[in-house]
Amino acid sequence: MRISAKIERRAFTTTTSTSNGTVTGLAIRYASASRDLGGFREIIQRGAVAESLANPEVDQIALWNHEPRLILGRRSAGTLRLNDTVEGLAFEIELPKTSYGDDVRKLVERGDLKAMSFGFTVVPGGEKWTTRDGVKVRTLSAIQVHEISLVSDPAYPATLVKMRSTPKQRFLALRRLRAR
Numbered sequence: 001m002r003i004s005a006k007i008e009r010r011a012f013t014t015t016t017s018t019s020n021g022t023v024t025g026l027a028i029r030y031a032s033a034s035r036d037l038g039g040f041r042e043i044i045q046r047g048a049v050a051e052s053l054a055n056p057e058v059d060q061i062a063l064w065n066h067e068p069r070l071i072l073g074r075r076s077a078g079t080l081r082l083n084d085t086v087e088g089l090a091f092e093i094e095l096p097k098t099s100y101g102d103d104v105r106k107l108v109e110r111g112d113l114k115a116m117s118f119g120f121t122v123v124p125g126g127e128k129w130t131t132r133d134g135v136k137v138r139t140l141s142a143i144q145v146h147e148i149s150l151v152s153d154p155a156y157p158a159t160l161v162k163m164r165s166t167p168k169q170r171f172l173a174l175r176r177l178r179a180r
Contacts, residue, residue, distance in 0.1 A: 010034060025090070027090075031045070044088075044140045122140060126141050
């Protein structure tokens with residue numbers, strides 16, 4: 001499969017909660033329109049990443065703000081898990097025990113960092129342009145995902161980021177609710 005060389009990046013707004021160092025959420029939400037991306041909006045169709053995830057030659061990584069030196073996880077290392085769901089591209093990142101890994105955890109817990117972005121290339125034939133109500137719309141049906149990033153400024157308003165809770169945290173939260 002031949003893929004164009006220019007990597008594009010898109011971002012989504014998300015929600016957050018606390019956990020044990022594993023960040024989860026949706027890096028891409030299907031059928032959700034982007035903000036204006038400079039004269040057009042973009043929609044990613046369900047299943048657009050399926051071939052990308054099946055391609056063993058592509059080793060997706062998780063970054064902080066698209067910064068290659070701030071690696072949060074890597075698919076081949078098992079510290080980044082990606083799953084193509086009905087809603088979109090779901091992820092789990094086991095944050096590293098580094099200064100920036102701790103920073104990301106704290107920022108997600110506080111709700112300061114609650115958006116996702118992704119870097120991708122369009123698979124040949126994987127895009128269609130239309131006009132809806134005078135607005136150009138780019139619909140993507142096949143993309144190669146290269147990276148996902150936790151970011152502060154999203155292009156798509158519908159992603160999800162949260163910290164995964166441990167069984168003990170879930171038990172304690174349930175006990176607090178029952179005590180009320």
